[in-house]
Amino acid sequence: MTATIERGSATAPVTPATPPPTPVRKPGKKPTSFLGSSNGKKVVMAVTGAIMVSFLVLHMLGNLKIFAGRESFNEYAHWLRTLLEPFVPYRTVLTLLEIGLVAAVVLHMWAAISLARRAHKARPVKYVAKKSQATGYATHIMRWGGVTIVIFLVWHLLDLTFGVVNPKGFDSLPADRMIAGFDPTRWWVTLFYVVAVVMVGLHLRHGLWSMFQTLGWAAKRYQVLKPAAALLSAVLVVGFLAPPLAIMIGIVK
Amino acid sequence: MNLTLNVWRQKGPEDAGRMVKYKVKDVSPDMSFLEMLDVLNERLILDGDDPIAFDHDCREGICGMCGMVINGVAHGEQVATTTCQLHMRHFEDGATITIEPWRAAPFPVVKDLVVDRSAFDRIIQAGGFISVPAGSAPDAHSVPVRKDDADAAFDAATCIGCGACVAACPNGSASLFTAAKITHLSLLPQGQPERLSRAKAMVEQMDAEGFGGCTNTGECTAVCPKGIPLDTIAKMNADFLKAN
Known part of the structure; x- marks a missing residue:
């Protein structure tokens, strides 16, 4: 077997015959706290993610009340605000839940940004060629998907919570805002909503399973939890898409 | 060619x-x-x-x-x-x-394609061992180990520390390597006494070396020449959580 090699058009420069310098590495500083560690931040991601998913499940069930009629939906909205009355003032429970949710969103974002920066630092020189070998589209859009969801959230609150960009305005009944918001003439709003909900679904598909993995539950139940995460994500997507689509095609009036 | x-x-x-x-x-x-x-x-x-x-x-x-x-x-x-x-x-x-x-x-x-992987050695030094009085090898069946555990421990122990997991990870995380080393000891009776302190020390050393965090993309296990499974990382996370 003979093999000949032609010199390439460009050749590497020759180094002088000095022994290769041993790279000197400073011993890294140990993280001082649980929250400072990468695993600790992942736990923050998982726990805050779980809080937000629990909220989404309740939110989805609440939305589905629109199929029982406007009154049922409005009653539910009123009930949320008068929970535990007269022991506590109007809107106490809801406000507390809202504070908890905002805290979860902020902590989730803090952990994500901090981990992303850490990941960026861990690979200062990028590959010329890099091919993904893992399957799954959802995995690759977690960070930008999260940003998209935040942008959607701002619009969503302005539309259906504060009524700023809603045809019915703030001083209206929740069901009226919802039905007017997804009116066929505002099809682009519904389209934006559909895209965002699908993004949430993809985010959860990886996020939920990732949560099981981070909390160490996936160790023995890998085969069960991965499809379970996908199933719950799919249920949430269908549950959130049903009311706006039903309104748009006129099933709910 | x-x-x-x-x-x-x-x-x-x-x-x-x-x-x-x-x-x-x-x-x-x-x-x-x-x-x-x-x-x-x-x-x-x-x-x-x-x-x-x-x-x-x-x-x-x-x-x-x-x-x-x-x-x-x-x-x-x-x-x-x-x-x-x-x-x-x-x-x-x-x-x-x-x-x-x-x-x-x-x-x-x-130089060129050679990288310094001493960071892996330091992760091992932080806890990838069992502290027992060494002596002559004990009889193979003197400490019973469940077959499932023995198999899973062996699978994890096949890690050759090549660093492909780090190279493939979009976050430059060493989680698969560290998890393999933690798991192959944590599944065996000999690894139990230091199980939690080991997980904590090795994960902290991994962070101190500047590796990124795990986002469960699975890129590592896809390129691993030994096919170390991703659930080793879940086992590591569970031990790390218990240790904190």
């Missing part, structure tokens, strides 16, 4: 480095990837050039020394194979092959 190689050349740790193109003619399809590089290097030496530095040792896929990113995939696209066990028959004649070193801040390039 005639090939065009795009190889990362870097004179030393301080050099910026660049991709350099080489043409390689009459490569036998039976050559391993490293043999193909050997042939190129012999030619470079005859021409008075600097041969391409790359790590290698056993060349039978068990030592963990070799490793390079071939066409964007750690150890090349063949599944569960180290670079030394990858053969040229898997490439097409006339192909252009891009070869890069592992890319991670904790793995600084020493």
Whole structure:
């Protein structure tokens, strides 16, 4: 077997015959706290993610009340605000839940940004060629998907919570805002909503399973939890898409 | 086979480095990837050039020394194979092959395709051992181990510490390596006394070395020449949580 090699058009420069310098590495500083560690931040991601998913499940069930009629939906909205009355003032429970949710969103974002920066630092020189070998589209859009969801959230609150960009305005009944918001003439709003909900679904598909993995539950139940995460994500997507689509095609009036 | 190689050349740790193109003619399809590089290097030496530095040792896929990113995939696209066990028959004649070193801040390039993986050694030093009085080997059946645990521990223990997981991870995380080392001890009776302190110490050392965090993308396990499963990371996370 003979093999000949032609010199390439460009050749590497020759180094002088000095022994290769041993790279000197400073011993890294140990993280001082649980929250400072990468695993600790992942736990923050998982726990805050779980809080937000629990909220989404309740939110989805609440939305589905629109199929029982406007009154049922409005009653539910009123009930949320008068929970535990007269022991506590109007809107106490809801406000507390809202504070908890905002805290979860902020902590989730803090952990994500901090981990992303850490990941960026861990690979200062990028590959010329890099091919993904893992399957799954959802995995690759977690960070930008999260940003998209935040942008959607701002619009969503302005539309259906504060009524700023809603045809019915703030001083209206929740069901009226919802039905007017997804009116066929505002099809682009519904389209934006559909895209965002699908993004949430993809985010959860990886996020939920990732949560099981981070909390160490996936160790023995890998085969069960991965499809379970996908199933719950799919249920949430269908549950959130049903009311706006039903309104748009006129099933709910 | 005639090939065009795009190889990362870097004179030393301080050099910026660049991709350099080489043409390689009459490569036998039976050559391993490293043999193909050997042939190129012999030619470079005859021409008075600097041969391409790359790590290698056993060349039978068990030592963990070799490793390079071939066409964007750690150890090349063949599944569960180290670079030394990858053969040229898997490439097409006339192909252009891009070869890069592992890319991670904790793995600084020493020269060309050689990176310093001492960070892995320091993770092991932090807790990847059991503190028992050594003596002569005990009888194999003196400590009973469940078959499932023995199998899973063995699977984890097949990790050769090549660093492909870090190279493939979009976050430059060493979680699969660290998890494999933690799991193969945590599943066995001998590993129990230091189980939690080990997980904590090794994860903290992994962070201190500057590796990124795990986002469960599964890129690591997809390129791992030993197919270490992703659930080892879940086991590591569980022990780390218990230790805190």
